[in-house]
Amino acid sequence: MSGSIEIEVSNLQKIFRPTAGDAPVVAIDGLDFSISHGEMVAIVGQTGCGKSTFLNMLIGLDRPTRGYITIGGRKPYEEFDYFRGVLTTVFQQDRLLPWRSALDNVRLPLELLGRDPREQAEKARAWLDRLGLAQFVNAYPHELSGGMRQRVALARAFVVEPQLLLADEAFGHLDEVTSAALRRSFIELAVNEKKTAIVVTHQLEEAIEMGGRILVFGRPGHLLADIDLKKCTGARLASLRGDIQQMLESNAPNPDVTQLARKERP
Amino acid sequence: MPSVSEKDSSGSKAFAVFSGGESFRFPRETLVVIIAFIIVWEILAWLTPPYVIPGWARIYQSFADLRVDFIFVTLARVAAALLISFTLGLGLAILMYRSETFERYANPLVRLFMAVPVVCWILFSVLWFKWVEFRIAFVLIATCAPVFIIDCLDGMKGVQKDLRDMLRSFRPTTLQFFTKLILPATLPVIFTSWKINISLAIRVVTIAELVGAVTGIGYGLTVAQELFSVADVFAWTLVLVIILLLAEAVLGRIEERVLRWRV
Secondary structure, rough: OOOOOOOOOOEEEEEEEOOOOOOOOEEEEEEEEEEEEOOOEEEEOOOOHHHHHHHHHOOOOOOOHHEEEEEEEOOOOOOHHOOOEEEEOOOOOOOOOOOOOHHHHHHHHHHHOOOOOHHHHHHHHHHHHOOHHHHHHHOOOHHOOOOHHHHHHHHHHHOOOOOEEEEEOOOOOOOOHHHHHHHHHHHHHHHHOOEEEEEEEOOOOHHHHHHHHHEEEEEEEEEEEEEEEEHHHHHHHHHHHHHHHHHHHOOOOHHHHHOOEOOOOO | OOOEEEEEOOOOEEEEEEEEOOEEEHHHHHHHHHHHHHHHHHHHHOHHHHHOOOOOOHHHHHHHHHOHHHHHHHHHHHHHHHHHHHHHHHHHHHHHHHHHHHHHHHHHHHHHHOOOOOOHHHHHHHHHHHHHHHHHHHHHHHHHHHHHHHHHHHHOOOOOOHHHHHHHOOOOOHHHHHHHHHHHHHHHHHHHHHHHHHHHHHHHHHOOOOOOOOOOHHHHHHHHHHHOOOHHHHHHHHHHHHHHHHHHHHHHHHHHHHHOOOO
16 A cells, blocks of 8 residues: 555444344444544543444454445455555554564564565564664563563564554553553654554543544544644643543533544534 | 482472483482382282293393384384374364364264274274274274364464454464464464374274284284283383383473473
8 A cells, every 4th residue: 555544434333243132232333533644643432432343443353333444545344455564553462472582573474474584584673673672582472571572562563664553552551661661662653654553542641642633432432522632732731631531431522622623523 | 320319390309310411300209109119010920920920030031022113013003193193183173263164063073083982993994994004094093183183173262362363463364374373372282182192092003903913012912912921911011101101202302392482
């Protein structure tokens, strides 16, 4: 895929039908928004608001019940193979393959793309080096700390130079210092590499620190607010956390926050 | 050969025998039991006629006179049957993993095969096939392949969803999905299955060889029984036990090396 990586989400719904006889569970109930190329977007919401369901549909692992998602005009579920090397994800747990060394874990996506073995090793080594893991290229995941493993997972996501980077609660399970350091690495890498990045998180501080745009999800899976952080001055930024918190608790939009919308929704 | 006495992980004393830089631990309790068994056996040999319990000197004589070629014949039969069983078992397990419909039909059949006693397979083989080697292979494969199928399938299904989703997010081909994730993740289960099947095959092959074979350890045992030679039976039994222990040790060493990534 070349050029812009505009994402369109239109009237998106996802309904799960657990087993015959059980009532259907609405996970996503009508999402409408778009994300421009190069944007840094944080999706926040309480547990059960459909953040991960949305991300799974964006990755193409799950099919929408109604509506659609397009990335650069193409549907990620229906045109699954088209997105090879285009989007990569950093998951909640590192999800490294335990039988592969750090280097071999990072080179995995390049292997899947059929790249030259020498190129695979060089690129994987360079990314591990960039993330401060040069000493640990041959270490197995169980020999690394949680933070180091997540950095290997970051390297694995960046090594194919994707156009779209996704992170699903990728930093929240680590201690505060490690989590903040990894988050900074992620933001820095995404900005430097001019990637479109979408980060799903339940931590408001994380979303605000990203400094781009915040999509607030209510339950079940609908948009409560679409906030452009660039519109926030110092004082407004200070009160924003409380406003979003209040919105999440009441599960209803807040007019003060809506004024910070990136653009008027139709 | 130097031997060092030290505590093993379970807290009991162990004798570490060093060879080639690696140590093989022999628990003290095992050694005590073996020595006690040898002594008790020898005492019983003194107290009973040699055709009931022969002494160690007589057993050693039988051991030295054993047909070595019979051992290799039996080993070749076991190795060939296990390789065929594994190939068949892994192949069918992959098909069952790929197709839920196929699994629904194949699973009851495999369970049914597993429930058939070995002696029935032997009788079927005698009634159905004329060629002795085929009879033996049939019995071994009918016994071992279902174990490989069930173990491999369970191993594949046990691969964490998190890892499957992670790999799928990189959009692998079906072949890559298996070679990069499913098969390496199933390796520990495959090793366990091999250990179970080696033990099973060595026990089954001797019974299968009773049916018309004129070579192999099973045939050697038949001859020993016809000659009413307890010493020969004991010697062949020792050979079988040693083969099994050696096979397990070799497999264990390979497993240790291949699965060194395990915590």
